[in-house]
Amino acid sequence: MMELRTMKILFFSVITTVYLLSFFVVPPIWEDADQYLIRYDKFKKEVTEKIFGDPLTNTDAYIINTYYYPKSKSLGENALAMVLLMNRNTMRDITKYKMQLVATNGTGESVTVTPRILKEAYANCAYINIITHSNVIENMKKLEIVNGETRMEIPFRSPRVTAPAPFIICISPQFVAEQWQIFVAHAHIAHYFGGHLHLYITSMLESYFNLVKEYEKLGYVTADFWMRYKFPNSTLDSPEPNSNVEWRNQAGAHTDCLLQYKEVASFISFVDLDDVLVPRGFDSYFDEFSNLFYFHPNILTFQYPKREIMLHNKPNIQNINLVEQFSHSWFGTYEDTGKIVARPVDLDSMWIHRSFYVPDKKFRVVDHNFLLHMQRPVDTNGQDPITYEMRSFQIYKHLKLNESVLEPVQRELEALLNSTHFKEVAAKLPTHAYYFPIMFRCYFEKYYKSLDNTCPNGEGCLIPQRSDFPCIHSDADYKSGPSMNPITFHFHENARWSKDIGCYT
Structure with missing residues (x-):
């Protein structure tokens, strides 16, 4: 039996021989030494990543x-x-x-x-x-x-020095957006109860975008750019960023919104556009949230669960009746994972449903209220645009909102509709859904149906372009910094809205 000392010497000798042959003997005598080294570097990289987890490339x-x-x-x-x-x-x-x-x-x-x-x-x-x-x-x-x-x-900017309302509602980035009816409902409800929408936009139907800009003038919403990611000078074998980021980097948008309003908002939430909150038992968001934090002083974030509400879209804005839409008893049969409300001074970062830096003992799920989830409205022709994975609805009388809660919100909407200019803008809005069922089907097939371990996002969806449905798309001047080790950094400048890109995620 070979002694342990002899085995160690033999092993060291083999490793040394392989090393000398690999770097000093084989390359000079091999006709294609460069190709040999390329293959060797690739092998070395794969082995190192497999064993240690750290790549050797930038x-x-x-x-x-x-x-x-x-x-x-x-x-x-x-x-x-x-x-x-x-x-x-x-x-x-x-x-x-x-x-x-x-x-x-x-x-x-x-x-x-x-x-x-x-x-x-x-x-x-x-x-x-x-x-x-x-x-x-x-x-x-x-x-x-x-x-x-x-x-x-690195370009830098100042955070906001004032907030348009005590409660800022950070909305996930909109892409190929056309559901203007949901925006109108959310904007009016939020504004009446003391909230302000901060809306990130990647792409949106032009007529819808023009409506959003009208609401921005009135102080209901702030429209902000959300960019696709481009590396003008990327490193070798770098993954394409838009295909390899979770849900179009909603977490990045939420964090960016938090940092903008961190010093000036009293409360902040991070939701999708189709998640609307109506205070229950209080006259404003500020009163409801102040009550929560008063009676739970050790809690940093309150999560409001989501429950889908049956909703019928209207073909034109004059037909929208918020009392009819929300003061009924038809709700989904189960709750979904919710979204949080927090004081911005208590958070330094944000994910989609919560911050991972807030411990469970400082996180609480609300049990007296919930977000009204307007995920799949019936289209204006009375047809359900999503004919698969149908949700089950039942009558829950105890969840019904009192009509008197939304009647003053409806009066505000009707007063706005008296504006001739507003009517002209609204007259150009689409009367039925076209892109929504396309995108929902893609998400369903790519992620919800498969439930695999891939990276969930909207890349790879087939999005037909139509001349009668032009889109506004975010754009900028994309820059790459010098090559650095181990990271090369990229950024953008001069953000702007473009009519020339199309309707894409």
């Missing part, structure tokens, strides 16, 4: 927005917060990545910081929502990411 990241707070109640003085999309395979634990930032003030003084990194992601996607927090220098005028001798300047 990755890409996209900087969505960066905010500078001279004074923050929760983040401290001269605080910096950045929302990014990063490749989770950059290292085994992406939160351990040591980003180097250099902040410079107006007199040339600078500080170098390594920010704290938070990860708000759940699905098995290559790109994940990342948030960084740090404190830099007073009167910062310039911000750079530094890697050795390589520097890249």
Whole structure:
């Protein structure tokens, strides 16, 4: 039997021989040494990732927005917060990545910081929502990411200094959006009870977009850009970002909205457009939420469950009756996972349904109210546009809203409809659903039906383009920074609305 010492010597000799042959003997005598090294590097990369989890090649990241707070109640003085999309395979634990930032003030003084990194992601996607927090220098005028001798300047902006309402409702990004009836209902209900919609838009029917802009003028909504991700100069073999991010990076939009209103809103929520909340037992959102936090002082986030309500779309805005739509007893037979309400000072980041940095003992599901989920309205012709995976509805009299609650909201809508200009804008809205059943079918087949471990998103859906349904799409100037190790950073400037891109996710 071979002694252990002899076995160790033999093993070390074999490893050393293989190493010397691989790097110093074979390449010079092999006619195609470059191809040999390429194949060897690929093999080395695959083995390392398999065993250790850290790749040996560079990755890409996209900087969505960066905010500078001279004074923050929760983040401290001269605080910096950045929302990014990063490749989770950059290292085994992406939160351990040591980003180097250099902040410079107006007199040339600078500080170098390594920010704290938070990860708000759940699905098995290559790109994940990342948030960084740090404190830099007073009167910062310039911000750079530094890697050795390589520097890249990062654009930054100030958070909002006022809030249009005490309660900000952050809406998930809209894409190929056409359900204007749901927007009208949500905008009026939210406005009446003291809320304001912050609506992220990737693409939307032009007539619907024009309606949103009219509501923006009236102070009901803020329309904001939500970009597709583009890497003008990506690293080798980099995954396509839009196909490899969870639900179009809703978590990134929610976090961006949080950071915009962090210092000025009393309360904030993160919902889909078809999730509307009506206060129960209180005259306003502010009163209901204040009551919750008063009686549960140790809770940071309250989650309102969702329950689907039967809804019939109307072909024109003059026919919309909010009392008829919501003061009835037909509801879905079960509740879905809800969305949260929080005080923005209590959160530093956000996922889709909650923040992973709020412990369970500080998280509470509300039992006195719920979100009205307007997911699948019956179309204007009386037909259900979704004829598969039908939901079961029953009469639940105890859930019915009192008609008197929504009557003043309906009067506000009717008063708005007296405007001649508003009527002209509304007259161009589509009278039936076209894209909604297409997108729902794609999501159903790609994700809800299969329930596999792939990355859930809307990429790959077949979206027919129609000249009679033109879309407005977000656009910008996309930039790539210099190549850095291990991450090359990308960002955009000059965000704008475009009529030339089409209706895409």
